[in-house]
Amino acid sequence: xxxxxxxKQVPDxxxxxxxxxxxxxxxxxxxxxxxxxxxxxxxxxxxxxxxxPDTKIVVLSMxxxxxxxxxxxxxxxxxxxxxxxxxxxFGGSDTLATSYILYNAIxxxxxxxxxxxxxxxxxxxxxxxxxxxVGPELAEYLDYPQVTYALEATAExxxxxxxxxxxxxxxxxxxxxxxxxxxxxxSFDPRFPTIKRKMAARKATIEKLxxxxxxxxxxxxxGLKGSPTKVKKTFVPPRKEAGVIIKEETGEESAQKLFxxxxxxxxx
Amino acid sequence: MATYNPVTPEIIAQLEQIVPGRVVVGxxxxxxxxxxxxxxxxxxxxxxxxxxxxTEEVAGIVKICYENNIPVTTRGAGxxxxxxxxxxxxxxxxCTMRMNKILGYDLENFAxxxxxxxxxxxxxxxxxxHDCLYPPDPGEKMATLGGNVATNAGGMRAVKYGATRDYVRxxxxxxxxxxxxxxxxxxxxxxxxxxxxxLMIGSEGTLGIITELTLKLIPAPKATVSLIAPFEDxxxxxxxxxxxxxxxxxxxxxxxxxxxxxxxxxxYLGKQVFPRKxxxxxxxAYLLLTFDGDSMDELDPIVESAAEMLVEEGAxxxxxxDTPPKLKDAWAARSSFLEGxxxxxxxxxxxxxxxxxxxxxxxxxxxxxxxxxxxxxxxYFGHAGxxxxxxxxxxxxxxxxxxxxxxxKFLSSIYQKAMEFGGQISGEHGxxxxxxxxxxxxxxxxxxxLMQGIKKVFDPKMILNPGKVCCTL
Numbered sequence: 001x002x003x004x005x006x007x008k009q010v011p012d013x014x015x016x017x018x019x020x021x022x023x024x025x026x027x028x029x030x031x032x033x034x035x036x037x038x039x040x041x042x043x044x045x046x047x048x049x050x051x052x053p054d055t056k057i058v059v060l061s062m063x064x065x066x067x068x069x070x071x072x073x074x075x076x077x078x079x080x081x082x083x084x085x086x087x088x089x090f091g092g093s094d095t096l097a098t099s100y101i102l103y104n105a106i107x108x109x110x111x112x113x114x115x116x117x118x119x120x121x122x123x124x125x126x127x128x129x130x131x132x133x134v135g136p137e138l139a140e141y142l143d144y145p146q147v148t149y150a151l152e153a154t155a156e157x158x159x160x161x162x163x164x165x166x167x168x169x170x171x172x173x174x175x176x177x178x179x180x181x182x183x184x185x186x187s188f189d190p191r192f193p194t195i196k197r198k199m200a201a202r203k204a205t206i207e208k209l210x211x212x213x214x215x216x217x218x219x220x221x222x223g224l225k226g227s228p229t230k231v232k233k234t235f236v237p238p239r240k241e242a243g244v245i246i247k248e249e250t251g252e253e254s255a256q257k258l259f260x261x262x263x264x265x266x267x268x
Numbered sequence: 269m270a271t272y273n274p275v276t277p278e279i280i281a282q283l284e285q286i287v288p289g290r291v292v293v294g295x296x297x298x299x300x301x302x303x304x305x306x307x308x309x310x311x312x313x314x315x316x317x318x319x320x321x322x323t324e325e326v327a328g329i330v331k332i333c334y335e336n337n338i339p340v341t342t343r344g345a346g347x348x349x350x351x352x353x354x355x356x357x358x359x360x361x362x363c364t365m366r367m368n369k370i371l372g373y374d375l376e377n378f379a380x381x382x383x384x385x386x387x388x389x390x391x392x393x394x395x396x397x398h399d400c401l402y403p404p405d406p407g408e409k410m411a412t413l414g415g416n417v418a419t420n421a422g423g424m425r426a427v428k429y430g431a432t433r434d435y436v437r438x439x440x441x442x443x444x445x446x447x448x449x450x451x452x453x454x455x456x457x458x459x460x461x462x463x464x465x466x467l468m469i470g471s472e473g474t475l476g477i478i479t480e481l482t483l484k485l486i487p488a489p490k491a492t493v494s495l496i497a498p499f500e501d502x503x504x505x506x507x508x509x510x511x512x513x514x515x516x517x518x519x520x521x522x523x524x525x526x527x528x529x530x531x532x533x534x535x536y537l538g539k540q541v542f543p544r545k546x547x548x549x550x551x552x553a554y555l556l557l558t559f560d561g562d563s564m565d566e567l568d569p570i571v572e573s574a575a576e577m578l579v580e581e582g583a584x585x586x587x588x589x590d591t592p593p594k595l596k597d598a599w600a601a602r603s604s605f606l607e608g609x610x611x612x613x614x615x616x617x618x619x620x621x622x623x624x625x626x627x628x629x630x631x632x633x634x635x636x637x638x639x640x641x642x643x644x645x646x647x648y649f650g651h652a653g654x655x656x657x658x659x660x661x662x663x664x665x666x667x668x669x670x671x672x673x674x675x676x677k678f679l680s681s682i683y684q685k686a687m688e689f690g691g692q693i694s695g696e697h698g699x700x701x702x703x704x705x706x707x708x709x710x711x712x713x714x715x716x717x718l719m720q721g722i723k724k725v726f727d728p729k730m731i732l733n734p735g736k737v738c739c740t741l
Contacts, residue, residue, distance in 0.1 A: 012592050031592050039593075073591065187539055189597050192496060192587035195575040202568075 001055045001155050001177075003045045004106060004117040005079065006138070007038040009063055009070035010128040034070045037123025039077075041183040043190040044153045045121050046078035052155060056080050058117070060109060062090060062101060068206050075201035076193035083109050087210040089219055094227035095129075099137035104217045105209055106142070112207070118177040119160060124149060124184045135182035144180045147173055151186040168245075270730040270741075272357055273337045275315040283316065283360075286328040292317045300346055301361045302354065308617055308672070309351030309702035314341065314361040321366055323440055323448055323479040330477065331446025333360055333731055340444070341733045342473045344385060344412030349618060350700030352419065352472045357734045357741070362477065364414050370394055371480070379437055379454045381482045384414025391483075400485040403429035405521075406696065407603055414478050420470035422696030424521040424558075424602075427653030429486070431696065433469045440480035441468060444727040454482055467722065472698050473733040475726040489560035492520070493571050493590040494598050496542055497583035498551035502526055504582040505553035506629040509652045511581055512557070513625065517574050521558040522653030523602055524628075527551060529649050533601050533608035541601040546584035555583070555652065556602055564590070605649050605658075613662040615644070617675045619703075621686040622656040622695035634685050635659060642674050656695035683710060699737045707738065 012033045034042075042059070049055035059074040061067045062085040071082035085105045093101060110116050120142065125132035132148075139146035149165040159176050165184055175181075193201070211217060220226055244261065248254040262268045275293075283291045292298070297317045303310075320326050333340045339359030346353060355361050367383035370391065374380070375398065382391060388402075389409035395402045406416060406423035415421070417439070422431040438452035452458070452465035468475055499505035505524055512522060527544065534540050544551055557574065561567045575586040589598040610616065623631045632648070639646040643666055650657035659682065661675045683693045683706050693710045694703060708716050719738035723730070735741045 033591055033593055036593065076588070189539060189541065189593075191543065192589055192594060192598070195495070195572065195586040195588055198588045198590075199572060 001048060001052060002115055002117045003048065003055060003057050003119050003121055005042045005045050005057060005059045005121045006102060007042065007059055007061050007070055007074055008035045008126045009061065009067040010035045010126050013127050032069065034073055035123050035126045037125060037183055039190040040186055041121035041123050042074055042078055044183055046191060048153060048155050049078065058109060058113065060105060062098060071206050072201045075204050076198045077190055083207045083209055085209045089211055089223045092224035092227065093222060094229035095131050095133035095137060096228060097222050097226040099134050099141055100221050101217060102138055103141035104214050108209060108214055116178065120180040122182045124182040135180060139180035142180060144178050145175050146180045147175050148182045149184045150181045151184065153181060270734065272339050272359060275338055275360065279332060279336055280316065282332050283329060287318055287325055290318055301343065301363065304346045304348040304351055304353050306349050306351055306702060310354050310356055312354060312356045312358060314355040315358050317361040317363060319363045319366045323442060326362060326442045326477055326479050327446045327448050329362065330442050330444060334445050334729060337729060337731065339731050339734050342477050344415035345410055347408045347411040348415065348419065348700060349697045350702040352698050352700030352736060354701055356701060364412060373398055374454060377454045378485045379482050380485055381480065382413055384412060384478050384481060386413050388413060388416060395485055396488055399488050401488040402435065402483060402485055404432045404435055407606065413481055417469055417478060417481060418472050419698040422656060424523060424651060426651065427522050428518055428520045433466065435484045436465060436469055436481065437484050438482040439465060439468060439478050441476040442479055443476050444729065444732045472700060472737050474723060474737050490562050491564045491567050492558060492560045492595060493567050493588065494556060494558045494595055495571065495575060496587040496598060497555040497578045498546055498585065499553050499583055500549055502553040502632065503629065505555055506632060506652065508555060508578065508581040509628060510626045511577065515577050519557045519653060520560045523556045524553060524652040525605065525649035526553045529605055529647055530554065530601065532612055533604040536604050536608035536611055537600060541597050549584055551584060556598060609647060609660055609662060613664060615663045615666060615668060615671045616660060618658060618660045619679055620656060620658050620695050620697045621683065621691055621693055623686055623689045623691035625655045627689040628652060628655055631685065631689055635682055638681060642678050644671060644674060679706060701736055704737065704740055
């Protein structure tokens, strides 16, 4: 199976502090990391490869040349090859322009690799923008079926079996390949790279794709120019606490449980 | 044996004069003030508790207690593990948790002055915003710095940077008489008489009450990498430890643990962090190392050759954590060992012996050899880098009396073995209430008498934290 994992380099928001005077984010000295959800997508691909060592994992990122560090980390964790889409004219792209560029880049990578990808794995969203739009938009450009909020994936003949998160529980769904899957946080973390992979990744060549290689891209649809999104205001949404679902055998038992919980937390 | 007086309404009225509205009496006292994290060594409610705010308040209260022969026990966050802050004679408990201000940095001398109730985590985070590191790194980050100094707390980074003692420059102390005095200064050298500062460090609240601390900082290392080395068995794992130093590596931290304790910690965290199998081989024990330096370029070759050495010594593989999320994951698993054990255990006792690093392997072999003679389970992990082992006795089905009797015998044996190997009975937790008897056995009557003599010079009426360290009731 050939899997392409899309990753984005983001600032580690757990390290970001608010400047008490200006009320803006202090980004100085904040380390860059692989977007955590993309890390889960990479781990999902690695788990498929654990079962079938013939699996090939390619990682793709778009960003400035510093994003190479994220790609090297992905190579150290599990990827076999890495591509970086980087060009000044791609800078400032919104989600629409980004997914358009990535779509063209994927087509180019398939041409260079001489094979189609069976599955495109993405994180459900990036922690710096939180839009959750690029994955689904990319699926539309590719005209692939998509499964969002995936937790785990297993490869089957011509298909993937996906455990996905839902509002009221988890679902298992089957999807024919080629397809696009976006991942949320599962109960495990991406694996630690081994020292051997780490050293190899440090020396690995990262293929760069610029507008010169990606000739199919219409410059009017890329970068700031190609981005219809206008950001009027950004804010941190208030944190919503997780709810508790009480589902006992009988209604009476559920009521009893609710009563116990409420009295334990001193609400009543 | 000292005799103490009860806290009468008249004394309460006097205390009220000093801290109006903050004298808490009888049933209103927070039950947490009766114990630390090891209630097995005893639980006793004080008659009065006071959350103190200033040195002068402490002095005023202590003076009243001194004049009236009332025991005074100081506590911070109560995270101790030897019953050190349990007020076993009742009396007055002074809690320093509200003395929680970082008073100021002296960046020209790399020092910071804090109140004793500042939490370790609070100082660690704050110092980093000044590009400084406060190196002592005990597992319990919610402990107060006053408590850390009182027990000479150690932690993971002690292997490279030393324990709390190495970072205390000066302190303000209220003596049991109520006098206020200062020990030490910000300078790094002193040859000026007996070191009263060092006597206070590790004295567990028996000599004086620390109300202000000046601590040493270092420039924060700019790069950190951790290595995880799984081994097939504990023996191969521990035998590697001295090799780390013989090969001139200087890890900031070097920990060892067995598979079982990792599993209980991962269950507590709700996620698997470290791999259990490497190329089909089950890992039985792990080493976790951290290296720090000024840049990744400086660290990369060190990490590579350390990894090579680990593999030569039998590591099944070497995994790397060099990004903030991975470092956090790796150390979250390590930091939750105690919580993992506590959650699964009804009856728990522990010790934190320290032995020379080249004696860890035979020491652990001895513990494993004798543990079969007892009905409880024995779990352990340790700061391999400095030979400090945390050994836990755990039972869910023994009767408490039987458990205590067996643990007593077990601890006597393993303490004796630690001394035989040239070790000490406590590396970082202290003696408190729980280990007085064992300290006496370990250091002998001459040294015990010296310690008791020092105690009497500071505290002639024996009112400060009675029944602890070198004094029984």
